[in-house]
Amino acid sequence: MLIDRVKCGVCFGCAAVCPFDALRATDKEIIVNSEKCTNCGICRKICPVGAITIEV
Numbered sequence: 001m002l003i004d005r006v007k008c009g010v011c012f013g014c015a016a017v018c019p020f021d022a023l024r025a026t027d028k029e030i031i032v033n034s035e036k037c038t039n040c041g042i043c044r045k046i047c048p049v050g051a052i053t054i055e056v
Contacts, residue, residue, distance in 0.1 A: 001037050001044075003030050007051035014043035014052060 001022075003014075008030060015023040015030060022036035023043060044052040 001032055001034075001039055001055060002053045003032065004051040004053070005029060007049045008047075009049060009051075011048065013046045013048065017042050017046050 010025060010027070010029060012025045012030075015025040019040070019042065020036045020038055022033045022038075024031045024033065039054050039056070041054050044054055
């Protein structure tokens with residue numbers, strides 16, 4: 001999963017919905033734990049600005 005840091009407004013929505021606890025929000029960015037991320041796409045669907053891309 002990739003997060004476009006320019007588009008991301010750090011709204012915390014993706015981190016809040018991740019069922020695998022793979023996203024951590026700081027006051028400046030969202031940090032992805034690639035070991036926990038399963039690329040399920042739930043975060044991508046919730047992102048209001050389309051900042052998340054799922055890698056296949």
